[in-house]
Every structure is written in C-alpha cells, then in structure tokens.
Amino acid sequence: MSIVVEDSGTGEVYGYVKGAPERIVELSDPxxxxxxxxxxxxxxxxxxxxxxxxxxxxxxxxxxxQEYTREMSEEKITFQGLALFKNNLKEATKxxxxxxx
Amino acid sequence: MNVCLFxxxxxxxxxxxxxxxxxxxxxNVDQQRCIIVSKSRDVRQDxxxxxxxxxxxxxxxxxxxxxPDAQGKQTTLGDPLEEELYKFARAGLExxxxxxxxxxxxxxxxxxGGSTDMLGVINVFGFKSEL
Numbered sequence: 196m197s198i199v200v201e202d203s204g205t206g207e208v209y210g211y212v213k214g215a216p217e218r219i220v221e222l223s224d225p226x227x228x229x230x231x232x233x234x235x236x237x238x239x240x241x242x243x244x245x246x247x248x249x250x251x252x253x254x255x256x257x258x259x260x261q262e263y264t265r266e267m268s269e270e271k272i273t274f275q276g277l278a279l280f281k282n283n284l285k286e287a288t289k290x291x292x293x294x295x296x
Numbered sequence: 297m298n299v300c301l302f303x304x305x306x307x308x309x310x311x312x313x314x315x316x317x318x319x320x321x322x323x324n325v326d327q328q329r330c331i332i333v334s335k336s337r338d339v340r341q342d343x344x345x346x347x348x349x350x351x352x353x354x355x356x357x358x359x360x361x362x363x364p365d366a367q368g369k370q371t372t373l374g375d376p377l378e379e380e381l382y383k384f385a386r387a388g389l390e391x392x393x394x395x396x397x398x399x400x401x402x403x404x405x406x407x408x409g410g411s412t413d414m415l416g417v418i419n420v421f422g423f424k425s426e427l
Contacts (some may be wrong), residue, residue: 198356199419200404203395208418211352229321229328244316247377249352265421275349276320276330278384282309289412292308 199254199263210252210268216277219248223274232274239279249276315380320345335384340409348410354387354406355415361389388416 197212212219216236220228229235239246250272254263305311319330322345333346344351357378362371372379372389386407393400400416 196356196358196423197421198333198417200351201396201398201400201416201418202351203414203416204351209348209351211356212354213356214424227321227323229323229329230327232321235329245313245377249349249356251348251352263419268421270418274321275345276318276333278315278353278381279317279319280380281314281316282312283304284309286389288308288345 197265197268199268206256208256208263210254210263210272210288212250212252212269212272213247215265216246216248219250219272222269223250224271228272229274236277239277244279244281247278249278251275253274267269311348313376313380315377315384318349318384320349337387338409339407342408345378347413349408350385350387351413351415353381353385355404357382359389361391 196214199207199208199209201212212222220232220236236248237247252268252270252272254267257263303309305313305371316335318335320333321330324344325331333349337346339350357374359372359374359378359382361372363371370391372382388405388407390403390405392403395403395414395416398416400418401420404415404417405414406413
C-alpha cells in the first residue's frame, strides 16, 4: 500500500510505499538501490525471514483542486530499506511433522 | 510440482510476528548493502534516511485507535506486522484530524526524543496484489 503524507513541520509532501521487496525494487529509481539488494533479499528470505521493503518519494505541492494519484506516489521511488520479521514455530510443530513423515 | 504446503500464522507457528531487524539504504555510507538501523539508536541523531523510513513506518498502515476504556486508555488494532513497524518508529495516532486548522484523513505523531514530527495523511492507496 502507499500513502501521501504532509510533514507539518516542513510543509513537504512525501509518498510512502511498502510491499514485497521484488516489487519495491522494480518501482525504485535504480540509482537509489544498493548494488547487492537482490542478493541481500534472497539471503534474508533463505534464512526464514519475512521481508517487507519500503520506498519514498518527495512530491510537489499541488494547486487547489488537484489530487495526488497512486502513480505519482509509486513511480520511480527512492528505495528506503527492508524490515525483517520472524514468525517462529510452535514447540509442538517440529515433533508433529517428524511423526507425520 | 507434486506437493504444495501452506501455513497461516498461528497454526504451525506461534501467533506472533516479531520485527527482528530494520535495514536502511544509505548510499552515502554503503553503496553495496542496506545497513542496520538499530532499535536502540538515539533517535535525536537520526539521519534523513532513518527519519523518512520511520515516517513511512508511522503513517503507511491501516491501524486504528480503539475508543478510550474506563481508564481512558486507547490501543491500536490491526495487522501485527504494521504494529511492530509503528512501535519501532515510536509513532502514535492522534484523536484529531487537524493540524493547525488544516484537515487530514488522519494525523500521526512521531517521537524524535525531545521533539515530535506531526504527519498529516492526505491520501491512502490500498493494498494491490502486485505489492
């Protein structure tokens, strides 16, 4: 999903996007991507992490009556980073699966 | 493919999703890889990329605030994954939709250790399967 936010302190407007890493990488300006990003994403996933990626984009102020669109906030974003989540197995899961084998 | 297995949070796994680590892209520091943004960092020292990442965590979610209980306490409800990010950002949903007389869809504050960023949400573009 994505969102358009005004920072009340500066008056700047930003689009913020989050989603599957592969998709966020596609939407990102290639110049903002760390060189090993695809390898890094693969390594984290192989290690059992659920990975979510993030991007942002500074948006121009709009004239009265105009509205921000999804395309404006999601195209050519600046890649921001990754969040890694763990959802651990229940204690009983491994022995149960071993029995089922 | 002969066998395809599915799991849902809380069946084979415990009913809890934990944010283990946050990695931020700061090409000025490392062009090769994303770098760890520590949970225990001094948020007053946050660089621009850390601040913006936290603004993303604070605002880009579908969490809602419950009505005050008997003690006046309110909690957030919603996706536990989004809640973890929201906590990492030290964010709080405000009861008001106004900042200095300007109306927004919702207002989020971000604690920056001695100062507070106030964010007014202008538009929300919902979940897309590609994302």
